[in-house]
Amino acid sequence: MVVIDDPWSILRCSNKIYQNEIFKKHKLLTPETEVFTKNLFDPKVLNNMNYPLVLKQPDSAFSLGVIKVENKVEASAEINKLFKISDMVVCQEFLYSDFDWRIGIIDNTPLFACKYYMCKDHWQIYNWKGEEEDKTGNSETVSIESVPEIVVQTALKASALIGDGLYGVDLKMIDGKVYVVEVNDNPNIDDGIEDFVLKDQLYDTIIDSIYQRIEIAKNVQRIDFRRK
Numbered sequence: 001m002v003v004i005d006d007p008w009s010i011l012r013c014s015n016k017i018y019q020n021e022i023f024k025k026h027k028l029l030t031p032e033t034e035v036f037t038k039n040l041f042d043p044k045v046l047n048n049m050n051y052p053l054v055l056k057q058p059d060s061a062f063s064l065g066v067i068k069v070e071n072k073v074e075a076s077a078e079i080n081k082l083f084k085i086s087d088m089v090v091c092q093e094f095l096y097s098d099f100d101w102r103i104g105i106i107d108n109t110p111l112f113a114c115k116y117y118m119c120k121d122h123w124q125i126y127n128w129k130g131e132e133e134d135k136t137g138n139s140e141t142v143s144i145e146s147v148p149e150i151v152v153q154t155a156l157k158a159s160a161l162i163g164d165g166l167y168g169v170d171l172k173m174i175d176g177k178v179y180v181v182e183v184n185d186n187p188n189i190d191d192g193i194e195d196f197v198l199k200d201q202l203y204d205t206i207i208d209s210i211y212q213r214i215e216i217a218k219n220v221q222r223i224d225f226r227r228k
Contacts, residue, residue, distance in 0.1 A: 002213040004106070004166045004206070005186040012162045013185040014059045016090050022161050028154065029179045032093040038083045046072045049091075056090040057082060068094060095179060099140075101171045103147070103155035104187060104194060106209050108164050110156070112194050112202060113147045115140040116170075141196035154178045166206065 012018055020033045031054070034045070055078050057065035065082075069075040075091075082089045104112040117137040144152065155169035158180045168187025172179045189195060195202045 002210060002217055004210065004213075006163060006165055009163045009165045009167070009185040013167070013183055016056055016058050016060070016182060017088060019162075019182055020090070023158060023180050026157065026161060028158055029177055030092075031095050031179055031181070034091040036079060036089045036091060038087045041079070041083070043076055046075050049075070050093060051075075052094040054092045054094050055079060055082060056092065057086045058088050058090055059086075095172055095174055097172045097174055099137075100181065101147070101151050101155075101173065102187070103144075103152060103169045103171070104167070104189070105155060105159045105169060106166045106206060107212075108156065108160055110144045110152055111166075111205060112189075112198060113142050113144050113152075114194060115142065139193055141194060143197050148173065148178075150178050154180060158183050166209075 012022075017035055020030055020035075023030050036045075049072070051072075052068055052070050053075055055067045055069060055075070060066050067078050067082075069078055079089055079091075099115040099117045102114045102116055103110055104114075116139050119137040151171055151173055155171060158169050158171075159167045162183050162185070166186060168184040170181040170184065172181060187194075189202065198205075
């Protein structure tokens with residue numbers, strides 16, 4: 001069956017440890033990262049960390065399972081909590097930015113570009129503990145042409161390491177350097193937000209992609225049948 005959100009993309013995008021390793025291997029900048037394993041974790045390593053830090057479950061999503069800690073005491077307590085639900089914990093340096101870039105990509109081609117701003121008085125795009133009207137930050141959708149070239153090219157390199165489906169690549173640009181935060185499969189495309197620039201053309205592009213995948217699958221099946 002033809003799908004855009006394929007099983008391999010789901011596996012790769014739901015594993016932050018895998019993403020960090022593959023981005024490092026291909027020399028893409030990411031926040032400095034350590035991976036702690038429950039049975040091997042030595043609390044002494046927290047003495048030499050630069051705070052604040054961000055702790056993540058390897059399969060966290062929508063800012064759930066993601067915690068910012070300001071010092072060793074907080075880090076130790078939160079890591080122990082995370083070890084109760086996960087055998088591994090991702091520990092990253094905290095990189096502040098007013099907004100994160102998200103570049104939507106399909107078939108290894110840029111589709112949309114958004115700036116996702118942090119929630120009011122919060123360090124993340126989502127604040128699940130905030131008031132209802134303040135749970136998500138503002139967003140601004142812009143044309144691909146107006147995005148710094150280094151942001152678009154970095155997003156394309158990162159998504160190509162995952163596959164050729166539909167992805168939302170989250171990035172931070174700080175002092176002229178672009179850091180890949182993560183690649184998301186099946187990203188949000190909400191009315192009036194991600195489709196603000198392209199309107200119906202965005203959905204037409206996705207439908208065309210599905211159509212082309214069906215045609216390719218048909219041709220492959222025909223070739224296999226002829227060989228038999």
